[in-house]
Amino acid sequence: MAEGYSEAFEVLEGGSELKLETSPTPTNSGRFSFSRTSSTGSNAAGCASSTSSAQNTDDEDSDKPAMSYKDKRREAHTVAEQKRRDNIKRGYDELQSIVPTCHQSDGLSGQKMSKANVLQRSIEYMQYLVKQKSKQEDDLDSLRKEVMALKIMKANYEHIVKTHQNTPVHGQNQVPDEVKFQVFQQVMDTLFQSFNANISVANFAELSACVFSWLEEYCKPKSLQEVVLGILRQLNTTLNH
Template identity: 55%
Template sequence: MSLPHGMIDSVDNMKMEPSSPTDRDRFPFSRSSSTGSLHTLSSSAPNSGEGQGGVATGNMSSSSGHDDEDSDNKSSTISYKERRREAHTQAEQKRRDAIKKGYDSLQDLVPTCQQTDSSGYKLSKATVLQKSIDYIQFLLQQKKKQEEERNALRKEVVALRIMQANYEQIVKAHQNQPGQAEMRVSDETKFQVFQTVMDQLFLTFSNISVANFAELSACVISWLEEHCKPQALHQLVVSILQQLNSQMMQGNIRG
């Protein structure tokens, strides 16, 4: 079938007429770039996700590490406090045991603390301490009294030793004079002299008042000053010896 000439021309004109550029021809790089960009975004998105995931994983691991360290520090702190509290408790218990042992030993040592009170209960610590103080004061008084008695006994021993030495010298002096053996005085004569002296002194001492200690002390001092002076005793002994001598002479004459 043949076409009309006009239509053939129009067809030719359409063929010869350049076609309008399409979007692809005008922007040959836009789609590819957009596709590339989308590809880049799509390809970079997983990479970015992987990076963020790695960072997050690292952060999680580091935070878990810090948590472990904190928990270790807390546990070590708690254990240190517990050990310190336990050590303090043990030290306090030892101190209390030592105090209790000391009170028990003190109660065993003090005689007045060994019995319980009237109610039957155990003595309190304050009572034990007070009774111990009283007992120590009693012991100190006894010690002072015994020291005074010891000093008095020492003085008496010294005086007796001096007297012993004097009598020993007298005995030696008499032993060194054998020619005067017949002139020695017998023990009976010595006792007779002593008895006579004591009788004379007792006669004067019988007038002393003994109503109370004050009067006795005053009278004894006055009696000693009056009758026991060396001159008075010398005169008394001389008179007694003269009397005995005269009695002996009379006895010899009669015999």
């Protein structure tokens, strides 16, 4: 290597520059010095800063104590218990809004109704609904029987109407009103004859006794039937001739 000259050798290793410098000496033997610099300049400094920040974050995370299995189970149990209580409270609130007797607050203290009172009044209201349902079923059964009876009456009336329609024309074989009056007149005449023959009007007490005695003897259903039958036979004989 010539005297008075310096040579520099650059070797690229993994993105870094290796710089080799030589300087002349009286013995013509070179002294070598090595220095390593970044090939990207300021980018190397940025990478170093990012690496330092990431290491700081990892250090902060590592400072927090990790939750154990028991702690996780305890936290999950607490969340589940709170959810269960919220559901129970929501159920009581809905029950209180549905049951009419639970709408008003406690009259004595003026505070919100307790859960025990909500349950008690709900039970009483359900028992009331059961009784009302039973009563309505009885009323419905009674109405069904009435409907059945009305249907039977309707069928009977329809039968009567059909029978009446099948009878002879109006006026044929019809008894005149004069004949009806004759039957009634003869029945009354027969009763009056027996009444006049057996009733005494000397005083009110005797009149009352005679009237009751006459009713028991001459106004029995069988006695009246015999009188009417006799009159009808006589009238029938008269009309046929």
